[in-house]
Amino acid sequence: MPCTKEKLLIVDDEPAIRSLMTLLLTEIGYCVRCAQDGFSALRELRKEIPDILLSDLNMPSMSGFELLSVVRRRFPSIMVIAMSASFSGNEVPSGVAADAFYQKGSSMAALLHMIGALQFMERRGPLPSSFAAPLQIQWDERGTSGEACVTIACPECLRTFPQALDGSRGREQETNCTYCGSAIQCSVVEHPYRMPQRISQRRADAKISAQRASAVGD
Numbered sequence: 001m002p003c004t005k006e007k008l009l010i011v012d013d014e015p016a017i018r019s020l021m022t023l024l025l026t027e028i029g030y031c032v033r034c035a036q037d038g039f040s041a042l043r044e045l046r047k048e049i050p051d052i053l054l055s056d057l058n059m060p061s062m063s064g065f066e067l068l069s070v071v072r073r074r075f076p077s078i079m080v081i082a083m084s085a086s087f088s089g090n091e092v093p094s095g096v097a098a099d100a101f102y103q104k105g106s107s108m109a110a111l112l113h114m115i116g117a118l119q120f121m122e123r124r125g126p127l128p129s130s131f132a133a134p135l136q137i138q139w140d141e142r143g144t145s146g147e148a149c150v151t152i153a154c155p156e157c158l159r160t161f162p163q164a165l166d167g168s169r170g171r172e173q174e175t176n177c178t179y180c181g182s183a184i185q186c187s188v189v190e191h192p193y194r195m196p197q198r199i200s201q202r203r204a205d206a207k208i209s210a211q212r213a214s215a216v217g218d
C-alpha cells in the first residue's frame with residue numbers, strides 16, 4: 001500500500017514490536033521508519049523529520065526519556081507518542097516530553113485512534129522551562145568495563161559523543177559538543193524508571209500480537 005498518511009518514526013528496542021507496528025501501520029497507509037534506541041532514532045532524524053514519533057521509554061543505550069527531551073528541544077513540531085508498559089492509563093507520565101501516552105499492551109485500536117487524533121492537536125512550542133535544562137544522560141552499567149563514561153546526544157546537531165565521567169554522577173555539569181561546539185547542560189542519572197524485569201515487556205508483546213488481529217479487523 002502506498003504511503004498516503006503521515007510519516008512515522010517508531011523507536012523500540014524490541015524487534016517484534018517494531019516489525020508488528022510497521023506491518024500494521026504500513027498496511028493502513030502510514031509511511032513508517034524504525035529505530036532500535038534513542039541513538040539510532042537521532043540518526044534517522046538527521047536523515048528525515050517524521051510527522052509523528054512513537055517511542056518506547058525503557059530502552060538500553062539511550063532511553064526514550066532522553067530522546068524525547070532532545071526531540072522537544074530541537075524539533076518541537078514533531079508530535080510525540082510515548083509508549084511503555086511501566087506506566088498505566090492514558091496520561092503522559094510526569095517528566096516525559098510527549099503529546100500522548102500509549103500503555104503498551106492496551107488495545108492497538110486505541111493506538112491507531114491516538115495517532116489519528118494527533119493531527120487535530122495543537123502543535124506545541126519549545127519545551128516549558130521545567131524541561132529546559134539539564135539534559136538527563138543515562139548511566140549505563142554495561143559501559144563500565146573500561147573507563148567510566150557516558151554518551152551524550154547533542155540537542156543541536158544530533159550527533160553523539162563519549163564523555164568521560166569525573167565521578168560527578170547526579171551533579172549538573174556543562175560540556176561542549178565535540179562536533180558543533182554547542183554548550184550542553186547535563187546531569188548523569190541512573191537509568192530512570194528502569195524496569196525490573198523483561199517479563200512485563202514480553203507480556204505486552206504477546207498482548208499486542210493477540211490484539212492485532214482484532215485491530216486489523218476493525
Ligand SMILES: [Zn+2]
Nearest residue numbers: 154157177180
Ligand atoms: Zn553538536
